[in-house]
Amino acid sequence: MKKEEQEMFDINNQLIEFKRAIEEAIIERGSDGKTSVIRSSYLINLIHDAVKFELIKNGVDSQKIYPHLGETKPEIKLAGFLKHKDQDICVVPDNIPKIKSVINWGPMAFQNKWDKYGQDYTNNTLVINVRSQMSSLAKNADTLFERTFAEALNLHMKYPELVLGEVYLIPVHEYDDAEVSKHNVAFKTNKTNVEKYISFFDSINNREIGDEFYKYERCALLIVDFNQEQPRLFENNQELIDAGIISQDFGIDYSTLSFNGFVKELLSIYSTRFDINNLLTEENRW
Numbered sequence: 253m254k255k256e257e258q259e260m261f262d263i264n265n266q267l268i269e270f271k272r273a274i275e276e277a278i279i280e281r282g283s284d285g286k287t288s289v290i291r292s293s294y295l296i297n298l299i300h301d302a303v304k305f306e307l308i309k310n311g312v313d314s315q316k317i318y319p320h321l322g323e324t325k326p327e328i329k330l331a332g333f334l335k336h337k338d339q340d341i342c343v344v345p346d347n348i349p350k351i352k353s354v355i356n357w358g359p360m361a362f363q364n365k366w367d368k369y370g371q372d373y374t375n376n377t378l379v380i381n382v383r384s385q386m387s388s389l390a391k392n393a394d395t396l397f398e399r400t401f402a403e404a405l406n407l408h409m410k411y412p413e414l415v416l417g418e419v420y421l422i423p424v425h426e427y428d429d430a431e432v433s434k435h436n437v438a439f440k441t442n443k444t445n446v447e448k449y450i451s452f453f454d455s456i457n458n459r460e461i462g463d464e465f466y467k468y469e470r471c472a473l474l475i476v477d478f479n480q481e482q483p484r485l486f487e488n489n490q491e492l493i494d495a496g497i498i499s500q501d502f503g504i505d506y507s508t509l510s511f512n513g514f515v516k517e518l519l520s521i522y523s524t525r526f527d528i529n530n531l532l533t534e535e536n537r538w
Contacts, residue, residue: 258305258308258321259305261301261302261304261305261321261322262302262305263299263302263305263306263474263485263511264482264483264485266298266299266301266302267298267476267478267483267485268482268483269298270295270298270299270478270483271478271483273289273294273295273298274286274289274290274295274386274427274478275437277289278427278432278435278436278437279435279436279437280435281435282432282433282434282435283429283432283433286427286432290386293324295384295386296382296383296384297324299382299384299419299421299474300319300324300340300341300382301321301322303341303380303382303419303514303515304317304320304321304341305321306514306515307341307343307515307519308321309515310515310516310519311519311532311533311536312343312519312531312532312533312536313346313531313532313533316343316344316345316346316531317341317342317343318341318342318343318344319341327339327340327342328342328344328369328377330342330369330374330377330379330407331355331360331365331367331369331374331410332406332407332409332410332411333357333358333405333406333407333409333410334358334359334360334402334405334406334409335359335360335406336355336360336365337403337406339379339380339381340380340381340382341379341380341381341382342377342378342379342380343377343378343531344373344377345373345376345377345526345527345530345531346530346531347527347530348372348373348376348530349370349372349373350368350369350370350373351369351370351371351372351373352366352367352368352369352370353366353367353370354366354367355367357410358409358410371410371411374410374411374414375411375413375414375526376526376530377414378415378417378518378519378522378531379407379414379415379416379417380416380417380418380419380518381403381416381417381418381419382419382420383396383400383418383419383420383421384420384421384422384474385420385421385422386422386423386426386427387426387427387429388426389422389423389426389444389445389449390444390445393445393448393449393452397452400418400420400452400456401456401466403418404416404418404456404459404465404466404467404468405465405466408459408465408466408467409465412461412465413461413525413526415469415518415521415522415525415526416459416468416469417468417469417470417471417472417514417515417518418453418456418468418470418471418472419471419472419474419511419514420449420453420471420472420473420474421474421476422444422446422449422473422474422475422476423444423476423477423478424443424444424446424475424476424477424478424479424495424497425439425440425441425442425443425444425477425478425479426439426440426444427439427440427478428440439478439479443496443497446475446492446497446498447498447499447502447504449473449475450473450498450502450504450506450509451504453471453473453509454504454508454509456468456471457470457471457508457509458470458508461525469518469521470514470517470518470521471509472509472510472511472514473506473509473510474511475492475497475506477495485511486506486510487507487510487511487512488505488506488507488510489502489505489506489507492506519531523538
């Protein structure tokens, strides 16, 4: 894929398409359309590709990213402590051999399952998971937080040095379900409790070796206002304060969770633990 073709996957372009797709579905099919487009994975795959684009921009070899940019398969299924699970985005090393072995740990020890990659290969794999929640954010917050905890525990309990990233998208305003049912694009007047989400992701961010297994090496919380022609992705506290989304005296620095710099910082962390050149193109090797 040519460089100019890759540019279409920039996060701002992807958010424009995200908004277009969900609102077109609402206008055409109402509530069923909105539910269908979300369940189809089309929307979240837009964010997957934005992350992959950032990896490539930062020198990562596109052929080492699974699934490749613009594709949804194959995903890499890693054997964690608790379960085998497909990972949203993996960047795999090119000089670590895959060593197939029987899983003899945790609850899978007696299920006659195989790990096709082995400890070293998996440990050297950069993993990024991507999620979004577009509705019922207040109702589902605790469940979502518990699930996020579990994903990191599953991998870090088996691979304590593995570099793990989490990208999570939430809207400032949810779409108004009553209006959506009438095929109208409209938003709820009340705002998402963004401070709660920032506080949660801040508490599991910036993991170092020896830290709790439930933490991530780097989290990116995408706070997006879709209630304007061009979706707005916020980057820092002052922008959120000016928009009336967080209070003036909110004490956590949101910029440490912004999408800007997320991939660069993950790669920097990786370079302190493993050979970063395993992931990069030849011309970008350190």
